[in-house]
Amino acid sequence: MSNYDQLHRQCRTLENLFDAKLTSYAQLAANLSRPQDVEATGATERWKDLEVELEDLASKLEEVNEQLSEVASKPELLSSSMLRAIQRHRELHQDNMREFRRTKSNVKTAFDQANLLSGVRNDIDAYKSSAADSLLAERGRIDSSHQMTDSMIDQAYEMRSEFSRQRTSLAGINTRMMHVLNTMPGINNLIGMIKSRRRRDSIIMGVLIGVCMIILITYLWH
Template sequence: MSEYDSLHRQCRTLESLFDTKLTSYARLASTITRSQEDLEAGGSAERWKDLETEVDELLQKLGELNDQLDSLSNDPDSPPSQSMLRAIQRHREVYQDYSKEFRRTKTNVQHALDQANLLSGVRNDIDAYKSSAADSLLAERDHITSSHRMTDDMLAQAYETRADFGRQRTTLSGIQTRMTGVINTIPGINNLLSMIKTRRRRDAIIIGCIIGLCIILLLTYMF
């Protein structure tokens, strides 16, 4: 097999492989834009870098093969035929088209990645805001619950104080009733004491009179 045939076959193989990889690389942009996933979490950034490196290496190899074909076409010792020149020219055109397509696709992929990163950042900011708002609501709810609990405790203390006042009022009312009864009973006791004193005074007078009479009779009897 001649050198031209070998280079020609290698170019055809690399062109086919490059076209497949470039198509996969182009699909990555639409996948990233459509899914709007977190690039780091989903692994899109890593897949993009690996695929881009692979496509870039294929393009470099294809360029090297085209350079070898160009050198072969300019060999004065073994000038190529017209069909070979047309094939070499065709490989060069395909290589140039692939280079342009790769640069364009690379720009589109980078734009898609930038947009996905921006959307991911915005989504993270929104999630952070939601989390902060949720924390604020939870804190506010805890504060309200604490206020309700404090209010319930104050009401319970107020009810207990009112009950104590009620019991004290009942006790004082009973004491007042007993004192009123005692006070109402005192005039009768005073009357009783007065009657006792009057009777004792009368008894003393009677006894005095009897004693005096007895003394008089005794003196009369003696003299």
């Protein structure tokens, strides 16, 4: 009787502890199903600890129930209520183990899904970061192109200004030359004589070349 009482109390204590741990384990599965709460609740760190504790409690309950079964093998020493209690402990242990295996499977599934979602979020964040870097690089290239265009436009304006200055300078030189020519008639006559001589030389050269060509053609013809 004292052995039964001791095992019965030990079994009740282990069952209550197992039930409390299993409830926490089930809540962990619910937290894992909400990835935003995983870090806040520390679910990933508690997962393995609770699982190890539940497996240890399940092993101890199995051992105590085996001892109660040995006690129940001598029914003449026990009352009917004691036998029903031993049977109840055995059934409760079986129910707890089924619930533990089911919850363990749910936790594993939830944990895998949380890891998958976390991986997807990391991939999305990496893609966004890469896209942002690409946009910044493209913006840098566009800014560089704009700077180059602005530099070319500035150079074009500078060249136009230089041409305008040169045109003004040439116009001033031409005006001064015309003024010199108008104030010194002798220079006009000299220039006229030079032009006439160049025209005469050109006529002479043309006639000479024509005569040579005629002679050459006549020679070839004969």
